[in-house]
Amino acid sequence: MGRNKSRLVVLSGAGISAESGLGTFRDKGGLWDQYDINEVATPEAWERNPELVLDFYNKRRELVIKAEPNPAHLALAELEKHYDVNIVTQNIDDLHERAGSKNILHLHGEILKAQCSYDPTEVIDINGAHLKLGDLSSNGYQLRPHVVWFGEPVPLMFDAEKIVSEADIFVVVGTSLNVYPAANLLYTCKKFCKKYIVDLNELSNVKFNNLTQFQGKATERVPELVDELIKNPIIPTTL
Numbered sequence: 001m002g003r004n005k006s007r008l009v010v011l012s013g014a015g016i017s018a019e020s021g022l023g024t025f026r027d028k029g030g031l032w033d034q035y036d037i038n039e040v041a042t043p044e045a046w047e048r049n050p051e052l053v054l055d056f057y058n059k060r061r062e063l064v065i066k067a068e069p070n071p072a073h074l075a076l077a078e079l080e081k082h083y084d085v086n087i088v089t090q091n092i093d094d095l096h097e098r099a100g101s102k103n104i105l106h107l108h109g110e111i112l113k114a115q116c117s118y119d120p121t122e123v124i125d126i127n128g129a130h131l132k133l134g135d136l137s138s139n140g141y142q143l144r145p146h147v148v149w150f151g152e153p154v155p156l157m158f159d160a161e162k163i164v165s166e167a168d169i170f171v172v173v174g175t176s177l178n179v180y181p182a183a184n185l186l187y188t189c190k191k192f193c194k195k196y197i198v199d200l201n202e203l204s205n206v207k208f209n210n211l212t213q214f215q216g217k218a219t220e221r222v223p224e225l226v227d228e229l230i231k232n233p234i235i236p237t238t239l
């Protein structure tokens with residue numbers, strides 16, 4: 001018996017949360033602009049100056065807590081009534097969760113959690129709390145933000161590839177597709193998987209069959225795409 005709901009996978013990046021007030025990586029004047037990535041988001045930075053790293057993520061956590069999901073996050077949550085939806089996000093914020101999406105894989109970690117700096121499998125909820133030097137895991141090691149830094153392996157990459165490889169529809173929102181290995185996920189799709197990219201910029205380096213680009217703001221173009229996918233349902237494909 002065939003599946004009655006098509007599998008729809010979303011890959012989201014910083015651009016989907018930009019209109020919620022969380023600056024993207026490459027935004028001028030944003031938080032990332034005030035810091036050198038190598039000084040705050042690498043294992044070497046953590047070795048050199050853990051206090052600066054904690055301070056950077058404490059500020060980002062404050063901004064995430066104040067932010068609200070926008071119409072793009074909400075429209076994607078609405079899709080779950082019509083499709084079997086999985087969200088693979090590069091974002092460390094929790095705006096997809098707060099919008100009501102259920103199946104969310106955080107490829108690059110979650111800012112509202114901390115992990116043991118010795119055993120990365122020990123992850124705890126810290127919600128709104130600031131992390132400080134001296135905050136320890138249950139086995140006595142310093143806690144660090146539960147985020148994947150540049151130069152670190154992406155532990156959930158294999159799970160993400162499996163999810164994307166089963167998609168009938170793949171929707172990419174607000175990612176420059178510059179950060180690897182996440183950018184490789186487009187190549188994992190089935191041949192006849194329908195692909196959509198929503199971004200402020202036209203991503204001219206991406207050439208695929210079955211690809212439609214929705215250029216513009218995520219808060220406008222994602223709800224439009226969602227409406228279209230609801231009005232004209234896409235049937236499951238085995239290829």
Ligand code: NAD
Pocket residue numbers: 012013014015016017018019022023024025026027090091092093108173174175176177178179198199200201216217218219
């Ligand atoms: P990126 O900054 O490389 O690219 C953002 C993309 O979003 C760009 O292509 C840009 O054109 C597009 N964009 C910006 N504003 C938009 C809008 N309003 N509507 C539609 N598109 C818009 O981000 P990335 O590809 O996600 O990679 C950056 C890395 O930084 C990721 O690992 C991500 O985890 C991290 N990051 C996360 C957050 C967050 O959690 N909210 C914020 C900044 C950076």
